Amino acid sequence: MEELIEKAAEELARATNVAALTGAGISVESGIPPFRGPGGLWEKIDPMEYAHIDAFLKDPVKVWNVLLKDMKALLDTARPNPAHLGLAHLEAMGILKTVITQNVDGLHQLAGNTDVIEFHGTFAVHRCMDCNRRRETCDIDLDRIPPRCECGGIWRPECVFFGEMIPSRALWRSQQAAESCDVMLVIGTSATVQPAATMPAIAKQAGARIIEFNEEETPLTGWVSNYRIPGKAGNVLDRVVKRVEALRG
Numbered sequence: 001m002e003e004l005i006e007k008a009a010e011e012l013a014r015a016t017n018v019a020a021l022t023g024a025g026i027s028v029e030s031g032i033p034p035f036r037g038p039g040g041l042w043e044k045i046d047p048m049e050y051a052h053i054d055a056f057l058k059d060p061v062k063v064w065n066v067l068l069k070d071m072k073a074l075l076d077t078a079r080p081n082p083a084h085l086g087l088a089h090l091e092a093m094g095i096l097k098t099v100i101t102q103n104v105d106g107l108h109q110l111a112g113n114t115d116v117i118e119f120h121g122t123f124a125v126h127r128c129m130d131c132n133r134r135r136e137t138c139d140i141d142l143d144r145i146p147p148r149c150e151c152g153g154i155w156r157p158e159c160v161f162f163g164e165m166i167p168s169r170a171l172w173r174s175q176q177a178a179e180s181c182d183v184m185l186v187i188g189t190s191a192t193v194q195p196a197a198t199m200p201a202i203a204k205q206a207g208a209r210i211i212e213f214n215e216e217e218t219p220l221t222g223w224v225s226n227y228r229i230p231g232k233a234g235n236v237l238d239r240v241v242k243r244v245e246a247l248r249g
């Protein structure tokens with residue numbers, strides 16, 4: 001593990017155009033449970049029953065009560081952890097250019113990264129299903145479920161539910177970042193949700209080094225990724241970034 005941390009730090013210290021692809025695992029240490037894996041939300045609920053757009057359209061009260069209410073409570077108070085802060089630090093050092101995140105929690109922006117592609121949208125804003133008005137999530141009143149806009153329409157988060165399209169600009173910009181980076185950090189993602197999971201393969205094909213940070217193996221491990229550093233993302237990234245700093249002088 002020590003050797004892998006040193007190796008990653010050396011590769012990053014030499015790099016000038018790094019992209020990161022992040023998933024729910026990077027926010028676990030901020031208190032937000034992932035979907036898959038130990039302690040994951042899907043041990044308790046069936047995703048297709050709650051996180052699919054058809055489920056929301058069919059029974060918004062159920063999806064608001066079981067999934068969205070809890071998410072709002074969690075995200076209202078979550079703070080960036082050392083993994084998010086490490087990525088912000090890498091940007092400040094001129095090494096990291098773009099974060100492609102599958103998360104909807106806004107923690108990369110809070111940490112200080114300035115170019116964050118929100119591949120699956122954001123939970124920070126809601127949109128009225130009838131009049132398309134937008135409102136910050138902190139101003140959505142949950143006294144009544146489902147919460148409703150003044151026009152009577154139901155509020156939905158600006159995230160991409162299963163069964164919905166990836167915003168085309170996010171997809172296009174992510175592909176560009178993947179094709180042009182010299183190193184891609186793949187952090188805390190099970191790499192099973194498409195098309196986000198193809199970004200590391202695109203980067204690899206274009207000649208980038210792929211470094212995975214995950215407690216567990218993924219479909220990328222030993223194939224697309226050059227190596228995987230196990231352990232908790234907060235602890236590992238913090239150590240890697242401190243070494244990069246030292247190497248850079």
Ligand code: NAD
Nearest residue numbers: 023024025034035036102103104105188189190215232233
């Ligand atoms: P996932 O839930 O499918 O997988 C999480 C991955 O993170 C697993 O591979 C797990 O081994 C790893 N992991 C868990 N804790 C870790 C830690 N402390 N350090 C390093 N690795 C750790 O996540 P996904 O691939 O992002 O796919 C889930 C989808 O659900 C995403 O598309 C996202 O939109 C959504 N989601 C978002 C949030 C959020 O915004 N924070 C939370 C849950 C789900």
Ligand code: ZN
Nearest residue numbers: 128131149151
């Ligand atoms: Zn409305």
